[in-house]
Amino acid sequence: MAGRRVVVFPSAAELGPVLASLVASRAEKAISSRGRFTLGLSGGSLVNILSKELPALPELDCSKWVVGFCDERLVSFDDPESTYGLYKSQLFSKVNIPDNAVLTIDSSLSVQDCAEDYTRKLKKAFPDDEFPVFDLLLLGMGPDGHTCSLFPDHPLLEENKKIVAPISDSPKPPPQRVTMTFPVVNAARCVSFVSTGGSKAQVLKEVLEGREGSVYPAARVAPTKGELFWLLDDPAAASLSIHVERPGSGETL
Template sequence: MTDRRVVVFPSSAELGPALAELVSSRAEKVLGQGGSRFSLGLSGGSLVSMLSKELPALPNLDCSRWLVGFCDERVVPFDDPESTYGLYKSQLFPKLNIPKEHILAINHSLPVEECAEDYAHKLKQTFPDDQIPMFDMLLLGMGPDGHTCSLFPDHPILQETMKTVAPISDSPKPPPCRVTMTFPVVNAARCVVFVSTGGSKAPVLKQVLEGGVTPALPAACVSPSQGELLWLVDEPAAAALTLSVERPGPGAKL
């Protein structure tokens, strides 16, 4: 049974620093318990600006033993504004001491099917002892349709059980060509953190967290088999929820 926590903050201004502190503290825990590295999967959207502001603001943050991958990616050149890697490369990575060779980026010059196979191979090389790559932490967002990563409602890719990275050439949200982690990888993570903010997310957040939608929306299918699941949301996004939530005080640790 996945340990799920729903934590509500007054606004994204309070959520951002708490997220950065959570990432940092989990990294310290993994490395302090003898881990050789801390593996982190990133998503795009509002997480880019939030992490780019809050992570570098932490004092004495050492990322030299971090390994960073991407939960999904658009198959576009890195200088395209749709490139998630490109956004982090310009906004976050220069501010942190993550070794370049510890950042796993796609080869966007390949056709989408080969791009997915290439990225899956990179994950296999990086996690050679794992049958399914097991990240220490994945940071996920959620779209207004309930999608997460590039796992969209009613798409055949939701049924994928063999591939760790899958290609999409018909994304309902542009750009059409993407590669994405599949549910086997997402649900193998030791900790998954969703970040959802804004009143526009309130209806879908209620559907995902409280059920009542058949088939279940993709974000509702995230349930790490042996890990934690945290939802960090702001009050506007949580407005329709009736379930029990946590509301930490200022400066509280997650």
């Protein structure tokens, strides 16, 4: 791992623009070295932050982006629970990401078939990689320490062969989902968590300061060769005693 950076902002409002500039800088780097930028998105508060901040960036060009989902709920795209549906109406409609560059699930399939279909889509998009190597994965963490749809004590935490796995007993509704597995998450060139709000403070202390072998799925995110960021606000970071960075305004990561 290239080293973990825990970066704390006074509030989510200050975090947003820095997250957007992180996306833009990793996109520029990826496009200049490999001709495209591969980004994995998660749901939760990231949808609103990215939908507000990315279109506000001057000269944002998404024409060479390929976007996938770290996890997705198996519901139709017009269901308010659909992560793709939310991004489509709030973000993709405002930027120039080509429609065919967004890798969506086929929500008409059974959860097993949906995971296999999404695996095929990722393999096609990353033909040279045993596990797809995304330039950037953006993750959230639930109050139970889950990330993607990888939940505490779930057998999927040990999945090391599949790229995408089905889950039909998600403790957080809706129960049927597909999720990237840890080998994909930890193969990424850069992973950034975004976690805000006081309800995350205790679990963040366990995840970031706890012993190795933590039961929290988020603690298992450790890119083998890539960068790892934890972008937090003050309420979420309130219980931490480790060293954290506090960037000045206009500073980039």
